[in-house]
Amino acid sequence: MSLKQKLATGLLMVALGASAASAQSLVYCSEGSPEGFDPALYTAGTTFDASSHPIYNRLAEFKVGTTEVIPALAESWEVSEDGMTVTFSLRQGVQFHSNDMFTPTRDFNADDVIFSFNRQKNDDHPYNGVSGGTWEYFDGMSMPDLVDSIEKVDDYTVQFNLTRPEAPFIANMAMDFASIVSAEYGQAMLDAGTPEMMNQAPIGTGPFKFQAYQKDAVIRYLRNDDYWGDPAKVEALIFAITPDASVRYQKVQAGECHVMAYPNPADVQAMKDAEDIVVMEQEGLNVGYLAYNSTQAPFDNVNVRRALNMAIDKQAIIDVVFQGSGQIAKNPIPPTMWSYNDAIVDDPYDPEGAKAMLEAEGITDLSMKIWAMPVQRPYNPNARRMAELIQEDFSNVGVEVEIVSYEWGEYLSRSRELDRDGAVLLGWTGDNGDPDNFLAVLLGCDGRENSNRAQWCHQPFEDLIQQAKVLPTQEERQPLYEQAQVIFKEQAPWATIAHSVVYMTMRPEVEGYVVHPLGGHIFNQVGLSQ
Amino acid sequence: MLNYVLSRLLTFVPTFIGVTLISFAFIRVLPGDPIIVMAGERGLTDERYAELSAQFGFDRPMYVQFWEYLTGVLQGDLGNSFVTKKPVWDEFFALFPATLELSICAMIFAVVLGLPAGVIAAVNRGKFFDRALMSTALIGYSMPIFWWALLLIIVFSGNLQWTPVSGRIDLIYYFPNATGFMLIDSIASGQSGAFTSAVRHLILPTIVLGTIPLAVIARQTRSAMLEVLGEDYIRTARAKGLSPGRINGVHALRNALIPVITVIGLSVGTLLAGAILTETIFSWPGIGKWMVDSIFRRDYPVVQGGLLLIAVMVMIVNLTVDMLYGVINPKIRKR
Numbered sequence: 001m002s003l004k005q006k007l008a009t010g011l012l013m014v015a016l017g018a019s020a021a022s023a024q025s026l027v028y029c030s031e032g033s034p035e036g037f038d039p040a041l042y043t044a045g046t047t048f049d050a051s052s053h054p055i056y057n058r059l060a061e062f063k064v065g066t067t068e069v070i071p072a073l074a075e076s077w078e079v080s081e082d083g084m085t086v087t088f089s090l091r092q093g094v095q096f097h098s099n100d101m102f103t104p105t106r107d108f109n110a111d112d113v114i115f116s117f118n119r120q121k122n123d124d125h126p127y128n129g130v131s132g133g134t135w136e137y138f139d140g141m142s143m144p145d146l147v148d149s150i151e152k153v154d155d156y157t158v159q160f161n162l163t164r165p166e167a168p169f170i171a172n173m174a175m176d177f178a179s180i181v182s183a184e185y186g187q188a189m190l191d192a193g194t195p196e197m198m199n200q201a202p203i204g205t206g207p208f209k210f211q212a213y214q215k216d217a218v219i220r221y222l223r224n225d226d227y228w229g230d231p232a233k234v235e236a237l238i239f240a241i242t243p244d245a246s247v248r249y250q251k252v253q254a255g256e257c258h259v260m261a262y263p264n265p266a267d268v269q270a271m272k273d274a275e276d277i278v279v280m281e282q283e284g285l286n287v288g289y290l291a292y293n294s295t296q297a298p299f300d301n302v303n304v305r306r307a308l309n310m311a312i313d314k315q316a317i318i319d320v321v322f323q324g325s326g327q328i329a330k331n332p333i334p335p336t337m338w339s340y341n342d343a344i345v346d347d348p349y350d351p352e353g354a355k356a357m358l359e360a361e362g363i364t365d366l367s368m369k370i371w372a373m374p375v376q377r378p379y380n381p382n383a384r385r386m387a388e389l390i391q392e393d394f395s396n397v398g399v400e401v402e403i404v405s406y407e408w409g410e411y412l413s414r415s416r417e418l419d420r421d422g423a424v425l426l427g428w429t430g431d432n433g434d435p436d437n438f439l440a441v442l443l444g445c446d447g448r449e450n451s452n453r454a455q456w457c458h459q460p461f462e463d464l465i466q467q468a469k470v471l472p473t474q475e476e477r478q479p480l481y482e483q484a485q486v487i488f489k490e491q492a493p494w495a496t497i498a499h500s501v502v503y504m505t506m507r508p509e510v511e512g513y514v515v516h517p518l519g520g521h522i523f524n525q526v527g528l529s530q
Numbered sequence: 531m532l533n534y535v536l537s538r539l540l541t542f543v544p545t546f547i548g549v550t551l552i553s554f555a556f557i558r559v560l561p562g563d564p565i566i567v568m569a570g571e572r573g574l575t576d577e578r579y580a581e582l583s584a585q586f587g588f589d590r591p592m593y594v595q596f597w598e599y600l601t602g603v604l605q606g607d608l609g610n611s612f613v614t615k616k617p618v619w620d621e622f623f624a625l626f627p628a629t630l631e632l633s634i635c636a637m638i639f640a641v642v643l644g645l646p647a648g649v650i651a652a653v654n655r656g657k658f659f660d661r662a663l664m665s666t667a668l669i670g671y672s673m674p675i676f677w678w679a680l681l682l683i684i685v686f687s688g689n690l691q692w693t694p695v696s697g698r699i700d701l702i703y704y705f706p707n708a709t710g711f712m713l714i715d716s717i718a719s720g721q722s723g724a725f726t727s728a729v730r731h732l733i734l735p736t737i738v739l740g741t742i743p744l745a746v747i748a749r750q751t752r753s754a755m756l757e758v759l760g761e762d763y764i765r766t767a768r769a770k771g772l773s774p775g776r777i778n779g780v781h782a783l784r785n786a787l788i789p790v791i792t793v794i795g796l797s798v799g800t801l802l803a804g805a806i807l808t809e810t811i812f813s814w815p816g817i818g819k820w821m822v823d824s825i826f827r828r829d830y831p832v833v834q835g836g837l838l839l840i841a842v843m844v845m846i847v848n849l850t851v852d853m854l855y856g857v858i859n860p861k862i863r864k865r
Contacts (some may be wrong), residue, residue, distance in 0.1 A: 008659065035614045139574075216819065247813065409567040416573060451573045
C-alpha cells in the first residue's frame with residue numbers, strides 16, 4: 001500500500017470510528033533501550049530485561065526472587081565424579097516462537113543447545129562474527145578456557161566436557177549469555193542472507209513472544225500461549241522506555257505505566273507515603289568498597305588497613321550518599337547470597353581506637369590518595385561525595401587525603417596497576433549468584449592487576465576459594481566460603497562500605513511482582529487485578 | 531541566482547571535509563578507551579584487549595583509520611555502532627524523523643507566536659504590552675529546559691491531567707512506522723483517536739523546545755522592527771496616509787525579516803542542543819539522546835557519524851536561509 005493509499009484509508013477509518021485494539025497489557029516503564037535482543041552479544045541489565053527474561057529460556061534458571069538454580073530447558077543434570085563432564089537431560093515438547101520470516105518445523109532439542117554455545121565458542125562458526133559478536137560475557141566467565149567441547153549424546157541429551165572441575169558452571173548456565181536460541185532459525189536467516197535478524201527479530205522459547213521494537217520508544221511482546229511452563233498472566237507486555245526517573249514516577253502516578261524501575265532515592269519516601277503507589281525493596285546483589293593497595297607501604301600492613309577501616313563512619317555514608325537506599329556492608333558478598341557469614345562482626349566506628357592503632361604502628365603523618373569514580377553505579381551513587389566523607393573521617397585520625405579522579409575508562413585501567421598510588425572506590429554487581437563470582441574475581445590471586453583492585457594475594461584465603469570452586473555441592477562449599485569471609489575480615493584488604501537497596505515502584509493493581517536479587521526485572525508471573 | 535546558489539554550494543565541500551575530520555578527531559581526543567569502558571569493572575586480559583582492538587580496527591595507525599572512515603563516508607557507509615552493532619545510518623534514520631517532527635513543531639510554535647509578539651512589542655514601544663512581552667521573553671530565554679519541562683509535566687500532566695506525561699502516542703495504538711513522523715503515521719494507521727493522541731503528546735515537548743527560540747525570535751523581531759520603523763521611507767509612508775497595518779505588516783516587517791530569518795536559521799542549532807534535554811525528559815526517541823549516550827559509551831562510529839549528519843543538516847538549513855535572503859531582498863542575490 002502506498003503512503004497515499006494508507007493516508008486515505010486512515011482518514012476513512014477515522015471517519016468510521018474504528019477502535020484501537022486494547023488487550024490486558026502490563027506496561028513497564030524501563031530506564032533505557034536494549035542494545036539488541038540477543039543476550040549473548042551484550043552485557044547490560046537493561047538489555048537482559050528486554051531479551052533473555054521475556055523471550056528466552058536457559059538450560060537452568062534462577063528461581064525468581066532467589067539465587068537458587070532450578071531446572072528449565074534441562075529437566076535435570078548430572079556432574080561426573082571427577083567434575084569434568086556435565087550431562088544435561090533436555091525437556092521435550094518445547095516449541096520455539098514463530099514470526100513473519102520463520103515457523104519452526106521441530107521442537108527444541110540438543111542441536112539448539114550446541115548451536116547456542118558453539119557460535120560463541122568457535123571462531124569459525126558462521127555466527128561467530130555476526131552482529132559484531134564479541135561475546136563479552138561468555139569470555140568474561142572464562143567459558144572458552146573452561147568448556148573443552150559440547151557433544152550431542154542424543155536429541156535430548158547434551159554433554160559438556162570441561163577442562164577442569166568447576167562448581168559455578170551450572171550457575172553460569174543460568175546466566176543471560178547462556179540463553180538458548182533456535183539453530184533452525186539461525187540456519188534460515190543465514191540462508192536468507194540476514195543473519196543479523198537473530199538479534200533484531202528474536203525467536204526464543206520464553207513466556208513472551210517478541211512483537212515489535214521502536215528504537216528508544218517502546219518494545220512490545222505478546223504472551224506465548226504454547227509456553228512449556230506456567231503461562232504469563234497478561235496477554236501483552238509493553239516496555240515504555242522512559243530515561244528520566246522523575247518522569248517515570250509521573251507516568252506511574254498518571255496510570256501510564258504499571259511498574260517502574262530505579263526511582264530517584266529522594267522520591268522514595270514520598271512514594272511510600274502515597275496511597276496509590278506500592279514500593280518494594282530488596283538488597284541489591286552488589287558491594288561497594290574502598291580497596292587499599294596491599295602491595296604498597298604502609299597499606300601492606302594489615303593493622304594500618306584495619307585502623308583505617310575503623311575510622312570510617314559508614315552510617316553517615318549510607319545517610320548522605322545513599323540517602324537511605326543502602327545498607328552497611330561488613331562482608332565482601334551481599335546478604336542475599338548463600339554462604340553470607342552473618343556471624344562476622346563489622347569493624348567498629350572508633351576514631352580514637354583507629355588513631356591509637358596507627359600510632360602503635362608508628363604511623364603519624366600519613367597522607368594518601370583516594371580515587372573517586374566519575375560515574376554513578378548502583379553500589380555507589382556518588383563516589384565523589386563518598387570520598388569527601390572518608391577524607392573527613394581520615395583527617396579525624398590524622399591521615400591527610402587527596403581525592404583524585406579520572407575519566408571512567410582511564411579510571412578502570414589505571415586502578416588495575418600493581419604500583420597504583422592510593423585506595424580505590426569501586427564495586428561489583430554479581431552475575432550468577434555464586435560466591436565465587438565475588439570472592440575469586442575480586443580477591444583471588446589471579447585477579448591481581450585486573451579486577452582485584454586491592455592487589456591482594458593471601459594464600460590461606462586463596463586455598464579456601466580454590467578448594468570451594470571444585471567441590472560439587474553447595475553444602476560442601478558453604479563452610480569454606482564462610483571461613484574465607486572470616487579471613488577477609490581479619491586481613492581487611494578493603495573497607496567494605498555498602499550494598500545498595502533496590503526499589504521497585506508499582507501501581508496497586510500489579511499482582512505477583514517479585515524483586516529479583518540478581519537485579520533483573522521479570523514479568524512472567526506478574527498479573528493485573530481488574 | 532544560479533551563480534549565487536552554486537557559489538554557496540561550493541562552500542559545502544571544505545566544510546564537509548572539515549566536519550568529517552573534526553568529528554573523527556573529536557571523540558578520539560576524549561580520554562577513555564571504548565574497549566575498557568565496555569568491559570567495565572570486570573576488566574579484561576591483555577590478549578583479549580588485543581583481540582578486540584584488532585576487531586574494531588584500533589590497532590592500525592590513525593591516518594589509516596581516518597582514510598577508511600572517509601572512504602566509507604563517501605560511499606554512504608558510516609560504520610556500525612560498537613554497542614548495538616547496527617549500521618549508524620539505520621539508527622539515525624530510525625530516530626531522526628522524531629527529532630525533525632518535534633523541531634518543526636517547535637519552530638512553527640516559535641515563529642507563529644514570536645513574530646507577532648515582536649511586532650506588537652515594537653509598535654507599542656515602552657508601553658505595557660512591550661514591557662510584558664519582553665519580560666516574558668527574557669524569562670523564557672533564561673529558563674533551564676529540564677526544570678521548565680518537569681514543571682509543565684507536574685502541572686499539566688500530573689495535577690490537571692490534560693496532557694500525557696511522555697512518549698509520542700498512547701501505547702494502545704500500535705501500527706507500523708511507515709514514515710517515522712507520528713502525525714502522518716497515526717492518520718495512515720486508520721486507528722480512531724491515534725492522531726489526536728499523537729497531537730496531545732506533542733504539546734508539551736513543543737512548548738518546551740520552542741520556548742527559547744520563541745523568546746529569541748520575539749526579541750530579535752522587536753529590535754529589527756524598531757530600527758526599520760525609524761527609517762525615512764516609513765515616515766514617508768505614514769505621511770502618505772497608509773494604514774498602520776499596511777505600514778507595519780508590509781513595509782516594516784518585510785525589511786525587518788533579514789535578521790529575524792538569520793536568527794531562525796541559527797536557532798536550528800539551538801533546537802538540536804535543546805532536543806537532547808527535551809527528548810530525554812519526554813522519552814522522545816530522537817537523535818539528541820542517542821548522541822549523548824554514545825559519547826558516554828565512547829561509541830566512535832555513532833558519535834562521528836551522528837555529528838557529521840547533524841552538521842550536514844545545519845549546513846543545509848544555513849544554505850536555505852542564504853537562499854531566503856535572496857528571495858526577500860533582491861539586492862543580495864545580485865551581489
